[in-house]
Amino acid sequence: MxxxxxxxxxxxxxSPERPVxxxxxxxxxLAARWFRKTFSGEVLYAVKANPSPWVIHALADAGIGAFDxxxxPxxxxxxxxxxxARMAFMHPVKSRDAIARAYFDHGVRTFxxxxxxxxxxILDATGGAADLNLIVRLAVETSGAAYSLAGKFGVSALDxxxxxxxARRATQDLMGVSFHVGSQCMRPSAYQAAMAQASRSLVRAGVFADVVxxxxGFPSVYPGMVPPDLAEYTAAIDRGxxxxxxxETTELWCEPGRALVAEASSLLTRVDLRKGDALYLNxxxxxxxxxxxxxxxPFPAKMIRAAGDGSSVLKPFSFYGPTCDAIDHMPGPYWLPEDICEGDxxxxGMLGAYGVAMNTRFNGYGAVDTVAVEDAPMASMYGLAPRSIPTPRNDNETVIKLSRPRSKKRRRR
Ligand SMILES: Cc1ncc(COP(=O)(O)O)c(C=O)c1O
Incomplete structure (x- = not known):
């Protein structure tokens, strides 16, 4: 690279033609080493957050030995x-063929x-295998998360x-519980509450879990979203x-996606047209x-102009993407120099998680080049940059307020 x-x-x-x-x-x-040092159990990277080969290599080099x-594919x-690496097939709904290929061709044992x-x-597709690790996904409260994943997966507390x-009866190997408190979870206590709920279900079932x-759900930093320190999350999990x-031998696992990769990548796009306060990007x-x-x-954005800095006055813009679909619209607001124009x-920033991972080729667009850069991310949970992103004051509103004509009350004499 x-x-x-x-x-x-x-x-x-x-002057790259394609997005980078x-x-x-x-x-x-840094993120991987932080999790390995601070989380008191095994860290599995949730590949969906960013499946780029360089990410898998960087994580494996940093000692992450297991992948969700x-x-x-x-x-x-x-x-x-x-x-x-060890792999855990953590999607709660899989085809029989996918289960069999995972088990027989790739040695996956955790489902x-x-x-x-x-x-x-799972039992049928693996020929009644006796060496399965079966993890029961529980539905838990997700109101502490900015991106709730509730509704689709997880067995209710009742069932x-x-x-x-x-599951306990079906395997001689590990039986465990898992849950997802929602992505970008802003409340460390959500993990402790979910663990208490898991514990109640285990007690009601009369079984012990080998894996929790x-x-x-561990967060990153975005404009207007400054989470508590990550150490507060691991401390809440330890308490839970x-x-x-x-x-005594029960294993603790986690499956972070966002928190491991969010700050590790940003996206360079070009302005192909400016229409008032809307920028048409590639x-x-x-x-x-x-x-x-x-x-x-809310992602942070910065203008980059080959010829030098733009105006120091920032104003809010929205973005349109390159396809012909009207929903290809990112409302923002993105605060950028007021003189930004075509060719800038x-x-x-902060697009390492669920950025390139979501890419399609619709309308012939979507191809992205990849380069490494040596500067700091726009914000960091790990001390590489400030742990917050300032949200600019809406100067426009201020201007409007100041320049609004004063109401002409007649003075009584
Ligand atoms: C089963 C499972 N584990 C882990 C993750 C990663 O979540 P996050 O990126 O919020 O850490 C997801 C995300 O959807 C998931 O579905």
Whole structure:
């Protein structure tokens, strides 16, 4: 991968035609080492957050030896780039063929499930294997998360005991529980509450878990979203684990995606047209900006101009992506110099998670080049940059207020 000192050097040397993923490998390394040191259990990387081969390599080099995979292509990716890694197939709904290929071709032994039907499928597709690790996904409260994943997966507290019992009986190896408190969880106590709920279900089922998997959900930093220190999350999990009815050998696992990769990549896009306060970029909702469009996720943005700085006065812009679809629109607001124009570049930060991962080729767009850069991310949970992103004051409103004509009250004499 070619390295540039800064995104500005890249713009000056190459003026790239296609969008560019700007990769900061050191940020992945630092995040992985932080989790390995601070989390009191095994860390599995949730590949879906960013399946780029460089991410898998950087994590494996930093000592992450286990990966949460959700499909056969993800399994093949990890098998190719981290051949010694252990994989856990944590998608609660899988085809029989995918289960069999994972088990027989790739040596996967850990499977998640949230129904009796899925348990039957796993047992059938593996020929009644006796060496399965079966992880029951529980539905838990997700109101502490900016991106709730509630509703689709997880067995309810009411139905959990019978499924836990069935899973316990089905394997001589590990039986465990997992949950997901929602992505970008802003409340460390959400993990402790979910663990208490898991413990109650285990007690009601009358079984012990060999694994407690607290899932993903660990946050990163975005404009207007400054989470508590990550150490508060691991401390809450330690407290939750201490309060659970588990035995001494029960393993603690987590499956972070976002927190391991969010700050490790940003996206360099070019302004192809300015129409008032809307900038038409060469990447968008069908490319790496899915979350910015569909979830109106607030990403930080910076203008990069080969010829030098732009105006020091910032104003709010929205973005349109390159496809012909009207929903290819990122409302922002993105605060950028008021004189930004066609040919300028915009770096959109904190896009390492769920950025390039969401890319499509709709309308012939979506191809992204990848280069490494050596500057710091726009914000960091690990001390590489400030742990917050200032949200500019809405100067426009101020201007409007100040310049509004005063009401002409007649003075009474
Ligand atoms: C089963 C599972 N584990 C882990 C993750 C990663 O979540 P996050 O990126 O919020 O850490 C996800 C995300 O959807 C998931 O579905």
């Amino acid at each position: 070619h390295t540039f000192h800064t995104p500005l050097d890249l713009v000056r040397e190459r 993923a700007l990769v900061r490998q050191g940020a992945v390394d 995979v959700a499909s056969i 993800e399994i093949e990716l990890v098998a190719e780039h981290a051949p010694d 998640a499930l949230d129904t009796h039907e899925e348990l039957t499928k 959990a005991p019978s499924l836990l019992l069935a 998997d607290v899932g993903g 684990f201490a309060e659970m009815m588990v035995h 990447d968008g909702a069908y490319g790496s900006l899915f979350d910015a469009a569909h979830s109106k996720w 570049f915009v770096e959109i």
